[in-house]
Amino acid sequence: MVLVVLYIIGVGVVCALGMVFIRRHTKGRPTALSNLAAQRKAEPYLFLLPTMLLLLLMFGYPLINSFLMAFQSYKLTAPTKIRFNGLENFQKLFSETDIWLIIKNSFIYVVVSVAGQFLLGMTLAMALNKQFPFRGLYQALVFLPWSFSAFVIGLMHRWSFNGEYGVVNDLLMKLQLIGTKIAWLGTPGFSLAVVIMAMIWMGIPFFAIMILAALQSIPADVYEASYIDGCGPLRRFSKITLPYIKPTVIVTILLRTIWIFNSFDLIVVITNGGPANYSQTLPSYMYTKAFSSYDFGLASALGVLLMTVLVLYVTVFLKATNYNKAGNF
């Protein structure tokens, strides 16, 4: 409690200093050239300041606290025995028998889900970019999954893939594609596949909406010129469409990767990580650790690990995709 109060006071002080700083730079003072240059230099930071302060206020404390908790023995069931324990939580984390299975699952879950959502979302956006009757209605229908809560989508998939009563087994058997019922949620591999399918289904509309908006912003005359020059469809796609939508694609992939990597709701609802952790990912495991063993220290260590992985990913991804240069023609 004391820490929270101190933190809020700290943020308040930073906030006040920021305001003073802004006032000093925006008040009409003699505009000596050197002063103007300093003002220009400070401008971007001043614009960023309100957002940074808000972030600091809303996320700063939990972030700092969870970082501290990662190095503490912090069990909710033993509130009187909280103490710093160095790297013990990390040692414990990497000595867990299933940790490598969980890391592997997380990797497969993110890569396959993002790739599936991107490819299908892109296809959908290209299809919707053309004029056809009832396009608006069709567009509204295919975008529906994005408005469903993950809990509802999870339940839908859990029941559809139920080994005994599920509609999927029933259809596959009627089509004579399988002879015996498949225990989708009880078989290693399949259980993760079901979660990935649900995640892809849920995320396609997001990619489609974003890419469609980017596609519609491409000037028509560029395409017209390409027709005149005798450009083929593949070349048109790679030389016109793709460069134009590249910034949107990069940001969308980046955002979805982070969201998917952090998401655990679908997993908890559909399989709860089972059987025997075969569909468990790092965030769902973190949730399990935090709320089944109440070991917030270990869960925070996992959180720090997640954050590190994501920061590394974002850095490498932005470098590799030349994001700064994207959209420059």
Next chain:
Amino acid sequence: MVIAMLAIMTLAFAGASAEKQETKLRFIDVSPSPTRQEYFTNTFDKFKQETGITVVYESVPWDDAANKLTVLGASNQLPDVMTTWAGWLGQFTEAGWVVPLSDYIGSTKGEYASTVTELVWKAEQELYGNIYTIPDGMMVKGVFVRKDWAKEVGLNLNMKKGWTYAEYFDAVYKLTDPSKNRYGTSFRGSRGAFDPLFVYLESLNGGSAYAADGSSLMKDQEAVDAYKKWMGLYLDGCAPKDAINWGFVEMVDNFCGGLTGTLINDSEVAATALANMKDEQWMVMPMPRSDKDGKIYNTVNSPYAYSISSSSKNKDAAWKLIEFLTRPDNNIEYCKLTGLIPIKTAVGDDPFYGPNGPYAAFVQQLNDPAMVVPVAFGPFNYTDMHQGMMHEEMQKYLLGRQDAQTSLFNVVNELEKRMKAYLAENPGSAVEQPKGLL
């Protein structure tokens, strides 16, 4: 003007003092359902009429209950009266979140059935040094069986005679018929899966799980063989493959829905079976007798016992509420609604709980001299194991990822480690002993 102001101030103060006098209690139900909520809100209305104390009803779904209570406990915000599962008491008493009730019970002890005094309270006193809960009703396990299927395959089941584990396993195999989409058992593979298996393993050791020094008694070949036999029910196809993920809801749904032929569960399921199945479809057999000594090892507990939180500012009023809820008329109404056996001797002769009622097999076990209540996992906090390791180790064996011995020993070694640590940290404490009723 002055008079008007004085009048307003007087009224305001009068209002404030009246507000101050009104006692308000918070009550949380950890297993909410429309039926239970209706019962509680009606009873709280009656309670208010009699005592003037207002009770605010709160609830949390069972699956999230442990989490929510833990968070509330850690932030010192637990409601005055809580419905509490016996498995949480190790954690709650260790953290000091519940208050001892012995002084409140005082001379009224004689009003309670011997299942309460000799089993629940004796166990609490042994494990935690005091009484911390007042049972809401008594729950004992039985085996729900598809009577019609049993008849079809020529099984002659007699509730009064009972059966042994060997006969039970045999019945499960006989009731399995994949061509008719019938499986012999509602196998529990997920959370809570280790509970009935633990009792089966204890039935080989006279109801015990630990030696006096805290060493596990489940680390021999006999235990491994029994473990394999139990898991064989799943591996041999007596349960659907999906059952590896089944918890309480799926087990009950699939028994009542006509997919499985037997279901080991508590008497509370009788209320669901009564509501969803025809009388000629189901019956309840007592828990199987040990193949080794012929005794019935069965857990007896109260599912959602009442306790008072230490953060309560109105502990006496909270006790008044518990007294009211457990008054014979209210208690029997509650037990009939929720499928439990009443806790007070004054309601013992109700025909609903007689030899021809739906609870006959459960009451019969409670009166059987051969029934023994085996020991619990231990007095230490095992919530984390119960929510993870215990069933995960079973799943690893079922999926062929590791052998039976490794799976079993991983769990019992951890239990042994915690039991020994508990004994070392609590000088004078001893390992719990199995209890008979008669």
